Amino acid sequence: MARKTKAEAAATREALLDAAEEVFLEKGVARTSLEQIARHAGMTRGAVYWHFRNKCDLFQAMLNRVRMPFQELVEEIGDPSLAERPLEAIRLACLSGFERLERPRYRRVHAILIHHCEVFGDIDPLAMQNEMAEESCGALRDYLQSATRLGQIREDLPPELAAKLLQSMLSGLFHDWLRNHEQFSIVEQGMVLVETQLRLFAPSA
Missing domain, CATH: 1.10.357.10 (Tetracycline Repressor, domain 2)
Incomplete structure (x- = not known):
């Protein structure tokens, strides 16, 4: 079960990064909020903060991929x-x-x-x-x-x-x-x- 939970968390993180790519590309980075990214991914803003400290942290993770x-x-x-x-x-x-x-x-x-x-x-x-x-x-x-x-x-x-x-x-x-x-x-x-x-x-x- 723990393994499944870890896999689900990883999948959630990847889905948020995928959403960030799409919204950043459409709106630009400065005009995109974490709430917009969460909504685009079908999640809450809390899910974003569970995986990333802030928008800069999320942006850096997106680049690292x-x-x-x-x-x-x-x-x-x-x-x-x-x-x-x-x-x-x-x-x-x-x-x-x-x-x-x-x-x-x-x-x-x-x-x-x-x-x-x-x-x-x-x-x-x-x-x-x-x-x-x-x-x-x-x-x-x-x-x-x-x-x-x-x-x-x-x-x-x-x-x-x-x-x-x-x-x-x-x-x-x-x-x-x-x-x-x-x-x-x-x-x-x-x-x-x-x-x-x-x-x-x-x-x-």
């Missing part, structure tokens, strides 16, 4: 040989990230963060975006430093600069796609851009 730390994307590939092939690790991690972004939940939540969220109370969307960008750029830099040590990056390109170039391209692609996600596939266009960028990083034959 779609976080894609770069290192985790690489580790999920499960290929030890990527330690000696850092550029391939970057390519495959980008592919995995693009594939996730095409799932409706990932697209919705990132659209909320980028286009439907103002600074409100403890919620600072710019700070959250900066944190995600810095994590991504730092991981890219680590892999590009490894590629430099292995002689897989052109000598006149510092890995720090290569990381900034790649991060800037990924960020621009991401924002363009969120504005026009029905116009092109982020997987198809993204991989063309990533693979082209990585070829430009490689030493001349």
Whole structure:
């Protein structure tokens, strides 16, 4: 019975997060109340407070469901040989990230963060975006430093600069796609851009 109760509590929490996604996307974060989220989920406001301290806590939990730390994307590939092939690790991690972004939940939540969220109370969307960008750029830099040590990056390109170039391209692609996600596939266009960028990083034959 205890196990069932725990499962029911988890299901309630997920249903509230699902409702929050829908209402945030429709109304914006600042104009959405916890009561509206509860009502949309067919629950009471007390149910929301049982699982979340406040709207910021709920918003952060919603983001956590779609976080894609770069290192985790690489580790999920499960290929030890990527330690000696850092550029391939970057390519495959980008592919995995693009594939996730095409799932409706990932697209919705990132659209909320980028286009439907103002600074409100403890919620600072710019700070959250900066944190995600810095994590991504730092991981890219680590892999590009490894590629430099292995002689897989052109000598006149510092890995720090290569990381900034790649991060800037990924960020621009991401924002363009969120504005026009029905116009092109982020997987198809993204991989063309990533693979082209990585070829430009490689030493001349």
